[in-house]
Amino acid sequence: QSFDTVTFLEDVVETNRAYGKQHGVSFELDCPDEPILIFADHCRLEQVITNLLSNAAKYASEGEKVIVSAEPDRESGRLRIAVTDFGSGIPEDFRDKVFDKFAQADASDTRAKGGTGLGLAISREIIMAHSGVLDFETEAGVGTTFYIILDILPEEKASTEPEAA
Ligand code: ATP
Ligand code: MG
Numbered sequence: 001q002s003f004d005t006v007t008f009l010e011d012v013v014e015t016n017r018a019y020g021k022q023h024g025v026s027f028e029l030d031c032p033d034e035p036i037l038i039f040a041d042h043c044r045l046e047q048v049i050t051n052l053l054s055n056a057a058k059y060a061s062e063g064e065k066v067i068v069s070a071e072p073d074r075e076s077g078r079l080r081i082a083v084t085d086f087g088s089g090i091p092e093d094f095r096d097k098v099f100d101k102f103a104q105a106d107a108s109d110t111r112a113k114g115g116t117g118l119g120l121a122i123s124r125e126i127i128m129a130h131s132g133v134l135d136f137e138t139e140a141g142v143g144t145t146f147y148i149i150l151d152i153l154p155e156e157k158a159s160t161e162p163e164a165a
Helices: 005-022 042-059 119-129 155-160
Strands: 002-004 026-030 037-039 065-073 078-085 133-139 143-151
Touching (some): 005 026, 005 065, 005 078, 037 143, 042 078, 042 119, 042 143, 119 133
Parallel strands (some): 026 065
Antiparallel strands (some): 002 037, 078 143, 133 143
16 A cells, blocks of 8 residues: 555554664654655554664664655655664674574574564565665664665656555
8 A cells, every 4th residue: 555654663662662762772763844745554664664673772882863864866766665773783704594494593592582584584575576675785883774776756647546455
């Protein structure tokens, strides 16, 4: 269905705020004032953002903020949603495995962070099904940004097309 990304991100961040707090990080939104309409599966996209937020919370340094931003590029018609943390970064030898199923940088039985290592594999499949891009930039000791690129829904399409059930 079509919906506004700004309201959507506000809602997802709100839903996950308590989880962030448990890990000592606060989520901060950096979005434009005007709505950014996209055509996407609301529920699945929420699943993707929730995973990125939970990863940022788990792997960011305590006391740091995590920035969630939406940047529309009206010229190209593309939207960039980004989740930036100030954590350990992703180790160089793990970078090409990040999206593999059951892949976790710390594979020991005594891992502190839990999870299955499926989150990013599933997230990437969902974004690919939307003809979008899910990728990351990371620097050891500085932090990580996971970003999603999606098409913005042109105004005329949004107003003339009935919402899909
Ligand atoms: P799940 O999402 O299934 O609960 P998970 O979070 O471990 O488990 P993914 O979301 O697929 O699995 O992430 C895979 C691995 O990538 C993580 O275990 C972690 O090692 C690494 N990783 C993911 N996001 C970050 C990040 N923001 N900073 C550092 N490492 C990360
Ligand atoms: Mg995860």
